[in-house]
Amino acid sequence: MDLDIVGLSRLQFAATAMYHFLFVPLTLGLSIMLAIMETVYVMTKRPVWRQMTKFWGTLFGINFAIGVATGIVMEFQFGMNWSYYSHYVGDIFGAPLAIEGLMAFFLEATLVGLFFFGWERLSKVKHLLVTWFMALGTNFSALWILIANGWMQNPTGAALNPQTMRMEVTSFADVLFNPVAQAKFVHTVSAGYTVAAIFVLGVSAWYLLKGRHIDLARRSMTVAASFGLAASLSVVVLGDESGYLSGEHQSMKLAAIEAMWDTQPAPASFTAIGFPDQEARETHYAVHIPWVMGLIGTRSLTTEIPGINNLVEQAKGRIANGIIAYDVLEDIRALGHQPIPDELRARFEAHSGDLGHALLLKRYVDDPRQATAEHIEKAAWDTVPQVAPLFWTFRIMVGLGFFFILLTAVFFWYSARHRLHNVPRWLLHVAVWTIPLPWIAAECGWFVAEFGRQPWAIEGILPVAVAVSNLSASTVLLTLLGFVAIYTVLIVVEMKLMFKAVRNGPHLDAQDREEVQTSPYALPQHTPASAS
Template sequence: MPLIDPSVVDLSRLQFALTALYHFLFVPLTLGMTFLLAAMETVYVITGKQIYKDMTQFWGKLFAINFAIGVATGLTMEFEFGTNWSMYSHFVGDVFGTPLAIEGLMAFFMESTFIGLMFFGWDRLSKPGHLAVTYLTALGSNLSALWILIANGFMQNPQGASFNPDTMRMEFNSFLKLVFSQDAQAKFVHTSIAGFVTGALFVMGISAFYILRKQHREFAARSFRMAALFGVISSLAVVTLGDALGRLDYLVQPTKIAAIEGLWQDSAAGGSAASAPWLLFALPDQATQSNRAEIGIPYVLGPLVAHSFNTNIPGLITLEKEAGPRIEKGITALTALKAYGQDHDASALSTFKANEKDMGYGFLAQRYAPDQDLNLITPANQSEVIAKAEKDTIPNVFVTFWSFRIMMFLGFYFVALFAFAAYFSLKNQLERNRWLLKLSMWSIPLPILACEFGWITAEAGRQPWSVFGYLPTFQAASSHGLGYMVFSLIGFALLYSAFIAAELYLMFKFARLGPQPHHKEAPEAAATAPMFAAPAE
C-alpha cells in the first residue's frame, strides 16, 4: 500500500476526532434520557398521577432537542469513512460496513419511527400502548449504539473476519463472532450506562435549579428524586463495568493498559509484582520512557489490572521490545504477499500464511524502509528499521494516562453525588442542603466530559492501529491534498459549533420556561430568571 502524506493523515485524524467528539456531546444524553422517560411514564401508568405525565412530556421535550441535533451531527461521520479513510474502507469495508448498515436500517429507523409516536401519540394511544412506544424508542436508541460499538469493537479486537490475499481485504467468516465480540459487548454496556448517568444528572441538575428558585416545587422534587435513584444505580454500574472493560483490554491490548497506567517498566521490576503502585498522579515522558512526579498507592496495581497480586504486568519498554520479532515476521509476510500478487506463486502464499498474523506489524516498518519499499530492507539496515517501527507500537502515554484518570475520578465523584442526592431527597431535606443543589446544577456537563475522555482513552490507547494488529492508522487515510483537508476541517468546526450553539440556546430557553403545571401554584416571579444565575440566599 502507498504511504499517505503524514500531514494529511494527521488532519484526517483531527477532523474525525473533532466530528466524533462533537457528536458524542449529544449521544450519552440521548441514551440515558430515553430510559429515564420510560421510567417516569411507567410510574404514571401504574399510579395514574398526572404529575408523572407532565414530567415525561417536559423532559421529553428537552430530549427531542438533543436527539434532533445529535442525528444531524452523526450523519456526516459515516460519509467520512469513504471520503477521508478510503484505504480503511477498502480494507475492512465488508466487515465494518455491515453493522453500520444494520444500525441505519433497523435501529435508527426504529428509533425515528417510534419517537414520532411517542411525542404525537399521547391522545391517540392507550396508556399501555404509549408506554410500549416509549420503551421501543429507548430500545431503538440503545440498539443504535450497540451496532456502532460492534463496528468499533472490531477495530479494537478484530473478530469474525480473515484476510483474503486475493482481494487484499478483510472478509467475513463469522457474523456471530463479530456481534458477540467481548470488546463490543462490554463497550456497549459501559457506554449505555454512562449515558444513563448523563441523563440522570441532566434531570437532577435542572430540577435543582427549580428547587433553588422555588419554582415547580413538586415537579422538581419528584424529578430530582427519580433522577437521583436512577443515577445511584447507573453510576455504581458504570464503575463496575469499567473495571471489567479494563480487564478485557489487559488481555487484548496490553500496550493500551500499560499506557493507561503509565507503566514503563514491568510491575515486577521493583522486586515484587504485589507491591507495584497504582499511580494517582504522574507526568509521563515519552522521550525518556519514564514518569515525573509520581504519586501512587502501593499494592493496588496488580489487583486492579490483573485481578491478582502476583501477576507481572508487562511495561511499555518490554512490550516495545516484544514487538520487534513481530515486525520482522510482518516484513516477511508483506514481501511474500507482494510476490504472490505478482505471479500467484504457491510458495509465496505459504510463506505469507505462516506469518499472516503479524502482517500489520510489517506495515509499521514500511514507512522506515528505503524508498518505503520493504524489498529494499537488507541485513545491514533491518535492525534500524525495526527499532524505529518498535517505537510506533506505543500510543501517546500522556494523553491516554490522563484521559483515563479524568474519566475515572469523575465516575467516583458521580457515585458520591448521587448517593448524597438520593439520601437527602428521600429524607425530604433538599431545600436545607443548598450546597447539594448548587453542586448538582453545576455538575450537569461533567458526565458528558467523562464520556468524551472515555472515548479518547479508547481511541488514543488503540494507536497506532485503525484495526488493532492489522492496519496502522497512517495506512488507512485517503490521499487528499492539504488544502482540501484544511478547508473541510474548518467547515466542520464552524458547522458543528453552530449545532452546539443551537442546542444550548434551545435547552436554556425551554429549561427556563419550565413545565406547564397541572395544578395551580403561587406566581413565580423568578420564572424568567437566567438559567444558572446565582440563586438568592
C-alpha cells in the same frame, strides 16, 4: 501529531466524533428515564408524572435532532478520508453500521415521532409501549456502533484474503459477541445514563433554587438520584472490566495509561499521580498504590503486566515476522487470479498475524522488505501512543466518576428519607454546576479509548498512516474548518433551545389541565405567577 494528511484526517474525525458524542449520551440516558417516568404515570395516574415525561421529552427531542445531524457526517468520512480503510475492512466494519441504520435507527426515529404526536392519539398503555421501544431503539443504535468500534479495538471473526487484499468475515458471531465490544457497550451506555441523571438532577436543583415547579423538580430529582447512583456505580464496575480486557487485548494502551515503562513484579502497583516523561522514558514523582493495577489488569496476584519497553521489544520481533508475511503476500499477488499453492498459503497463514506490524514501516519505506534496523526501531516505538495525555485524561475521568457516585448517593439519601425539601442550597448549587462534568468525563473516556489505540486504525492489523485517502492536506484542512464551524453553530443552537425550554418549564396542554383538575392525586403547581 504532525499536521500532514494523516494528522489532519485524524484531527477531522476526532473533532466530528467528539462533537457528535456531546449529544449521544444524553439521548441514551433520557430515553430510559422517560420510559421510567411514563411507567410511573400509567401505574399511578398522577398528572405530574405525565408533565414530567413531556417536559424531559422536549429536551430529549431537541438533543436527538441535533445528534442525528452531527452523526450522519461521520459515516461519509470513512469513504472520503479513509478510503483504504473502507476497502480493507469495509466488509466487516460496514455490516454493523448497516444493521444499525436499518434496524435500530429507523425504529428509533419512527418511534420518536409517535412519542411526540401520539399523546392524544394513543391509549396510555400503547403510548408507554412506544416510549419503551423508543428507548430500546436508542440503545440498539449504540450497540451496533460499539460492535463496530469494538472490532477495531479487538479484530476477531475475520481474516485477510491475500488475493483481494480485503478482510473478510469468518464468523459473524465472533464479531457480534466480541468481549471488547460487549464491555464497551455496557460501559458507554452506563456513562450515558450517568450524563442524563446528572443533567436531570442539576436542572431540578435549579428549579428548587428558583422556587419553580417544585413538585416536578422533586420527583425528577428522586428518579435522577436513584437512576444516577446505579448508573455511576455501573460505570466504575464496567470500567474495571474494560481495564481487564485492555490488559488482555491492548497491552500497550494499558501500559501507556499507567505510564508503566518497565515490567513490574506481579501484582503491579497503580500510579495515582506522576509526571510521565516520554523522552526520558520514566515517570517523575510517581505515587504508587500497591497491587491495584495488577488486580485491574489481570485479576490475579501472580500475572505480570508488560511495560512499554518490553512491549516495544516484542513489537520489533513482530515487525520482523511481518516482513516475512509481506514478502509472501507479494508472491501471492504476483500470481494474479491463479490458485495459490498450498505451500505458499501455509507460509502466509503462519506469519499473517504480524502483517500489520510490517505495514508500520510504510511510514519510512515504500517496501517494508527494504527496511533497515533503524527503520524497524522507529516503527517499533511508533506503537507507543503519547503517554502523558492518556495518563492524565484517564485520571480525570476516574476522579469525576467517583465524584458522581458521591453526589448521587447524597441526593439518594435525601430522597429515600423524604427530605428533599431540606437539601441545603449550597448542595443544590453544586448539582447545578456539576451538569457539564459528565460530558467531560465521557469525552475523556473516548479520548482514552481512541487515542490509546494509536498508531492503529485496526488494532494490530492496519496502521492509521496506511488507512487514509489520497487527498491533499489543504483539502482536509478546509473541510475540517468547515465541520468545526458548522458543528459549533449546531451546539450554540442546541444550547439556546435547551436553555429556553428549561426556562419556560413544563407546558400544560388541554389534556394536562383536565387531568390536573379531575385527578384526586393532583398537587398544586408551585409556580409563581411571574414565571407562568
